[in-house]
Amino acid sequence: MLKRLKQYLYNFWCHKDRICSVQDNVVALKPFYYSLEMLCINKGYPYNRILHRTLLWDDCEPKSQMHHICSVRRNTPDIYHVMWNKKNIEALVRQTGMDFYFKYPRKIQQADIARYIVMKHYGGIYFDFDISMNSTLDTLLIETGLLVSGRLPESYCILFEEHRWKNVEEAVGEKDQSIRFFLEPKYRTEALVRVANYAMLCSPEHPFMEKVIEECQKRASLEIKCDYDVLFTTGPDVVSHVYHLTDEYFRKANNIVLVPQERHKVFIVHHCSGVWRN
Secondary structure: OHHHHHHHHHHHHHOHHHEEEEEOOEEEEOOOOEOHHHHHHHHOOOHHHEEEEEOOOOOOOOHHHHHHHHHHHHHOOOOEEEEEOHHHHHHHHHHOOOHHHHHOOOHHHHHHHHHHHHHHHHOEEEEOOOEEEOOOHHHHHHHHOOOEOOEOOOOOEEEEEEEEOOOHHHHHOOOOOHHHHHOOHHHOOOOOEEEOOOEEEEOOOOHHHHHHHHHHHHHOOOOOOOHHHHHHHOOHHHHHHHHHHOOHHHHHHOOEEEEOHHHHOOOEEEOOOOHHHO
16 A cells, blocks of 8 residues: 555655646646657747657657656746657668668667757757756757747757767777778778767758768678677667867858757756667
């Protein structure tokens, strides 16, 4: 009985921001997620106010991350959350002609590609489930310098620094990075700044996302021997590689902003659940 009560109180706390009314001891909740069709057709809602999530093989969000999910909810009161499942991701993949998505042997690789395709096609915001927020989204946008007088530029892409190594030896570490020999010699050592793929914001059809997808497609046939190979073929290494390939002119022209780790921790925190390794 006590266990059930604790679970009830925990659920009530997590979902308190969804409560519409309480009548006859029945709690009415707002829908947790909206369909993209409902927002685009009925609401005509701006893409920069839509947060995308992907849940491709499970029926519900991971319970272990519910606290983080709720912190995002509390700090995005005017944001519509859209959940993508396996069925509608595969429909979008076929619609956009990106069938290389099906070549990947690991589920996490498909989950990586799914977020890039969604962001390229629709724009908006993408967060992993193990992201928590410490302040509102607009505070973050003001920090980047892109939100001026309540408006964002027509084309923009906001990325987040995941890690910064002191030197090449530290970047290589003890990881098996033999898969990097796929690249030209000058790119075979990982860049000292890794750009994350656990969070990103952009406008639809942004050229940076297009380049990320193109790079993933080049790496689609590579054999996966270890976890690092996943990071290389579809994960943050792809985003990092594309970012470091672009020059300053391209970044300024397309309003690409990389938020340093010490700054973005003020707004969002990645808790590195690592469930993708299982």
